[in-house]
Amino acid sequence: MKQLPEPSPLPESIPIPKADPPAEMDLVAVPTGVNHRTAAYAYAGGSVFDRRDFYIGAALIEHPRGDLLVDSGFGRDIAKQMATMPRLFRKLTKYDVWKPAVAQLEAAGYDFSRLSGILLTHAHWDHMSGIPDFPDLPVLISRRDRAAFYSREMFGNFRGFFQEFPFNWQDLSFAGGPYLGFPRHHDVYGDGSIVCVQAPGHTPGSIIVFVTLPNQVRYALVGDLVWQREGLTRRVQRPFPIRRLGDFDAEGNRQNILRMISIMQRIPDLIVVPAHDQRAFAEMSQLPNVTTKGLILSTE
Template sequence: MIRGRKLRLVALAMVLAPLALLASSFLAAPLPAPAPLPDPVPAASPPAGMALFQLPTGVTHRSAAFAYRGGSFRDPRDFTMTAALVQHPRGDLLIDTGFGRNIDAHFREMPFLFRAITSFDRGRSAAEQLEAAGYDRTRLRGILLTHAHWDHVSGVSDFPEVPVLVTSEERRFIEDGGRLTAVARMAAPHYETYAFDGGAYLGFPQSHDLYGDGSIVVVPAPGHTPGSIIAFVALPNGHRYAFVGDLAWQREGITEREERPWLARTFADRDPPRVRENLLRMAAIATRFPDLTLVPAHDARAFAALPTL
């Protein structure tokens, strides 16, 4: 009898131990503070008439606990799916596209488990918002993807005439990413790859200046996907923004140096150590330049200050 009780206790412990370990992965565990960033603010000459707008296209329903370690399950967060329109005299740019007209079909392409735990509300697509504003789509130079997951590329198919700018690493990921990049393959746009032909930028080893004036500078930030990027935007009024894609889902990931909980980063991140490395780079930048606006792709608070078109 005693032996049977011990066996039951051992079996119970074997069940509870992994659950306790999983639960602990949601607890706050800040990454070590990075070394101070000595770099000065990078030079930029954004032209007059340059402007930045948000195009919110919908939300998914999550909690802070899902987004970063230390977040509360009782803190609901609507993860925004928002495109950003950058108007520039040499050609406008969309940073990501959010939900497109065919979002329902695109959502069905996602793995079953993801669909089972995800609900979303759709808004007007970026294309519909541009049409309603009377925007001349021939002004669009391209769509700059922070990365190629479904919720960033769903609207790409609404702009068949517009080149989509990606790194060569992300282009390969689109072809080889299975269901995770099925929507990017369905869109079948004209992809243009670019190289990081510039020097170091704010602690990132390479960069690419899209217009040559410092107004939009792209740096490599692999980890979430192989070719993820961060886009730094400088406006004529002196305001600067860092569109960090899914490096962090909410800004606390950077400001509190909290990575995603184990379960989320296991399924979401291709290379968690590189995500961690780039989180710390951005944390150093945020400390060095507190006026820089961090724009995680799914943080509604980050987009709140941007005007709509």
């Protein structure tokens, strides 16, 4: 296993950004199912015997100016969508749908008029499947991933299913300056509570979403920068053949892994949430009556 070098610390001149989250804010896990994988698939040096059911789902950011779902997990059309994917991909992908996000939220008595958009960490199938269950809802995305989604540079992604789909895309502007060492940022409500940065690599326009709650607990929703936390805690990338196939720019992704590690050293309490790590979602608020076959509650 090849461990990445220790990154240089985040310069002292870079401040920990201020955030002024409204008191009503919260971050809630919305699990929709799992994709059956192993640690060996998730990160270099992981064991083939270490079963890791990848979390497939969303995180709901509750904010008085409008709630946002970060990614959408499995949707009601997952079977139809999957049928448009290449045969080999279907053979290698064994998933289990618990309940689509829209149904999980319904069961929890969620008031859908509060929801103002879906914020995509990146335009991959397992993050987009649920979008059609929220017709007309704005889908916030980096311009680069929106373009890649319609091009050949991005693999699969239910293109057959989504070809004619009337997405209500809204490009993130990234009009803000440097943020924790990232060159630009997009502050969704201008209060520092939900801040997106560009972290290209896994896809051309992957983003990381920093969320700060009223109790000043900070989360970093890192999408598929790494698939499990060990990618950051052990400083290891995805295994070589997997990152070759699965990452648009593995070198760019590697640099963002290192940047994220130096941020974790600077902010030791930061809760890092890889989009497929169940342990990370267990560290959020949970919906009542959620349908799962059991989230893993242990943390490393």
